[in-house]
Amino acid sequence: MFSSPSHDTQHIKVAVDAIIFTVFKGELRALLIQMKKAPYEKQWAFPGGLIDNNEASEEAARRILKTQAGVEDVFLEQLATFDEPKRDILGRVISIAYLALVPHEHVQLKTTDRYMDVAWQSMKRLPKLAYDHTQVAKAALARLRSKLEYTNIAWSLLPTEFTLTELQHIYEVILDHPIDKRNFRKKILSLGLLASAKKKRKGVSHRPAELFRFKERKPVNIQML
Amino acid sequence: MFSSPSHDTQHIKVAVDAIIFTVFKGELRALLIQMKKAPYEKQWAFPGGLIDNNEASEEAARRILKTQAGVEDVFLEQLATFDEPKRDILGRVISIAYLALVPHEHVQLKTTDRYMDVAWQSMKRLPKLAYDHTQVAKAALARLRSKLEYTNIAWSLLPTEFTLTELQHIYEVILDHPIDKRNFRKKILSLGLLASAKKKRKGVSHRPAELFRFKERKPVNIQML
DNA sequence: TCAAAAGTGTTTCGAGTACACCCATGG
DNA sequence: CCATGGGTGTACTCGAAACACTTTTGA
Numbered sequence: 001m002f003s004s005p006s007h008d009t010q011h012i013k014v015a016v017d018a019i020i021f022t023v024f025k026g027e028l029r030a031l032l033i034q035m036k037k038a039p040y041e042k043q044w045a046f047p048g049g050l051i052d053n054n055e056a057s058e059e060a061a062r063r064i065l066k067t068q069a070g071v072e073d074v075f076l077e078q079l080a081t082f083d084e085p086k087r088d089i090l091g092r093v094i095s096i097a098y099l100a101l102v103p104h105e106h107v108q109l110k111t112t113d114r115y116m117d118v119a120w121q122s123m124k125r126l127p128k129l130a131y132d133h134t135q136v137a138k139a140a141l142a143r144l145r146s147k148l149e150y151t152n153i154a155w156s157l158l159p160t161e162f163t164l165t166e167l168q169h170i171y172e173v174i175l176d177h178p179i180d181k182r183n184f185r186k187k188i189l190s191l192g193l194l195a196s197a198k199k200k201r202k203g204v205s206h207r208p209a210e211l212f213r214f215k216e217r218k219p220v221n222i223q224m225l
Numbered sequence: 226m227f228s229s230p231s232h233d234t235q236h237i238k239v240a241v242d243a244i245i246f247t248v249f250k251g252e253l254r255a256l257l258i259q260m261k262k263a264p265y266e267k268q269w270a271f272p273g274g275l276i277d278n279n280e281a282s283e284e285a286a287r288r289i290l291k292t293q294a295g296v297e298d299v300f301l302e303q304l305a306t307f308d309e310p311k312r313d314i315l316g317r318v319i320s321i322a323y324l325a326l327v328p329h330e331h332v333q334l335k336t337t338d339r340y341m342d343v344a345w346q347s348m349k350r351l352p353k354l355a356y357d358h359t360q361v362a363k364a365a366l367a368r369l370r371s372k373l374e375y376t377n378i379a380w381s382l383l384p385t386e387f388t389l390t391e392l393q394h395i396y397e398v399i400l401d402h403p404i405d406k407r408n409f410r411k412k413i414l415s416l417g418l419l420a421s422a423k424k425k426r427k428g429v430s431h432r433p434a435e436l437f438r439f440k441e442r443k444p445v446n447i448q449m450l
Numbered sequence: 451t452c453a454a455a456a457g458t459g460t461t462t463c464g465a466g467t468a469c470a471c472c473c474a475t476g477g
Numbered sequence: 478c479c480a481t482g483g484g485t486g487t488a489c490t491c492g493a494a495a496c497a498c499t500t501t502t503g504a
Contacts, residue, residue: 011278014237014308014319053236053317057308081306081321083239083282092278094239094321096306165456182458183494206454207501390483407485408467431481432474 013093016060017048017133019079019140020069022104022120023157023173028144029104029120030137031069035130036116039089043130044121046137048095061098069118070110075101075156075219080139087132095131099140101156148174149225152193155214161197163209164188171224191222238318241285242273242358244304244365245294247329247345248382248398253369254329254345255362256294260355261341264314268355269346271362273320286323294343295335300326300381300444304365312357320356324365326381373399374450377418380439386422388434389413396449416447 020031032044047068051060058076065071076098083094109118121127123141128134147153154170168184188194195215200208245256257269272293276285283301290296301323308319334343346352348366353359372378379395393409413419420440425433 010238010275012239012276013235014239050235051237051308054310056310057306057319078305080303081282083276083321085279085281094282096308096319163456180494180496181456182496185457186459187493203503204455205503207456207503209456388483405468406483407469410484411486412466428476429482430476432483434483 011092013050013091014057015048015050015093015095016057016064017046017082017095017097017136018061018064018069018076018100019046019097019136020065020071020074020100020102021123021140021144021157022102022107023170024104024120026169026173027122027124028141028174029122030126030140031107031109032119032121032127032129033068033115034117034119036114040130042116044127045130045133046097050093051096057096058098061096061100065100068110068112069107071100071102071107074106075153079136079143082132082136084132095136097136097140099143101144101153103157103159105159145175150221150223152191152214152216152220152222155217160213160217161199161211162213163201163211165209167212187224191224193220193222236317238275238316239282240273240275240318240320241282241289242271242307242320242322242361243286243289243294243325244271244322244361245290245296245299245325245327246348246365246369246382247327247332248395249329249345251394251398252347252349253366253399254347255351255365256332256334257344257346257352257354258293258340259342259344261339265355267341269352270355270358271322275318276321282321283323286321286325290325293335293337294332296325296327296332299331300378304361304368307357307361309357320361322361322365324368326369326378328382328384330384370400375446375448377416377439377441377445377447380442385438385442386424386436388426388436390434392437412449416449418445418447 022029031047033047034042034044047064049060049064051057058078061076065074079097079099081094081096085092087093104120111118123137126134126137129137148171154167157170158166164185167188168179168181172179193214193216194212197211197213199211201211202208247254256272258272259267259269272289274285274289276282283303286301290299304322304324306319306321310317312318329345336343348362351359351362354362373396379392382395383391389410392413393404393406396409397404418439419437422436422438424436426436427433
């Protein structure tokens with residue numbers, strides 16, 4: 001912990017990157033920014049930035065989510081730290097990556113003149129990403145899928161009230177396979193995580209669905225698959 | 226990624242810590258060092274050190290395992306990054322923690338004059354640890370348990386040849402509950418991960434047990450529980 | 451009355467769990 | 478011949494998976 005093998009001092013910068021997912025238009029999408037400055041001009045990447053000297057990395061991630069994506073109160077957890085010495089051409093920067101999940105209704109994308117563009121891009125058709133972000137994206141997707149199977153995090157991708165079909169849709173889109181409706185309902189209801197909102201979805205031109213809420217909007221371990 | 230919110234430059238050091246587990250004398254044990262220098266004099270901690278400017282953190286972890294514990298060719302994976310601003314009294318240091326697993330037969334502990342002591346300590350009776358290492362220990366144990374349940378990592382805690390009872394013992398000690406012998410054997414053999422070594426353990430004063438080998442000594446996902 | 455999604459039960463199959471006795475060896 | 482751990486099979490239970498039709502609403 002306290003002894004350095006280097007003879008000179010350490011010159012390494014520490015950043016965070018935020019991988020923000022949402023389900024939107026039938027696809028799992030990640031928030032990406034398109035950069036302006038050389039040498040990464042026009043390339044897409046996850047939002048990120050250096051951490052402050054007295055800031056915990058999770059705080060830094062929340063700050064970046066707020067300033068670069070206008071998002072607050074999201075589910076957030078540390079994903080992994082990426083530290084290949086050559087991952088950034090401009091110098092040694094290690095990045096602590098965070099996984100964030102939001103219901104897409106809660107996000108109002110901020111366009112800023114710092115970036116060429118900001119967009120929700122489908123995980124099935126990602127552009128080439130800057131740095132090692134393609135690898136980061138892969139790790140984030142793997143983490144999301146496994147958390148979906150053994151925790152209740154789906155709450156973080158939905159508004160407080162939702163129908164069972166909407167919830168099932170989250171699972172189908174992320175896990176990328178269809179699920180039997182009857183089995184899904186039996187299972188999710190038997191877990192006891194949901195409470196009826198005693199309301200129905202209205203304004204739809206078919207039979208209105210019952211609305212549900214998660215009893216707890218915080219992480220709980222379960223066994224969904 | 227490229228814009229710093231700080232006005233002055235970043236002053237954060239980057240270290241790695243290695244949590245090395247082994248099963249030994251019927252207990253799960255971690256390798257700890259007892260420090261000499263103030264302000265951490267006499268306190269126990271996991272081995273660690275700053276990373277070099279051109280060194281990936283995983284390499285740094287391997288270097289530390291080799292120099293501080295005399296261990297090579299171990300299973301190693303990134304655990305998490307710990308970065309509370311006050312975790313080290315001496316200044317801001319973030320630590321990328323690695324989880325390592327070794328068969329205890331492979332380790333010859335090195336005593337060095339850099340530390341007061343180096344020892345395998347039971348996870349059930351850990352002393353107070355320096356820094357935030359108590360929290361690190363908790364995260365490492367949780368990771369180990371879950372990996373044991375859905376991967377074949379048990380290979381990394383055993384020599385190449387072992388008996389089924391020895392393998393079962395690894396599971397019982399780490400998961401901290403007894404397992405039915407017949408069910409365990411049925412399950413582990415049905416996974417097809419093992420091959421008979423066509424040999425028997427000899428020199429024991431009871432019926433000699435058949436020796437097995439893992440077909441692959443590298444990580445594979447399974448479902449053990 | 452049509453289109454669209456909501457809602458609902460039963461059967462089958464396989465995996466997990468509980469459980470007790472004989473076997474091979476060394477001392 | 479005794480002590481010690483090695484090695485083996487069956488029955489039960491429960492959850493996972495497959496599968497199709499009726500209901501409610503708005504247009």
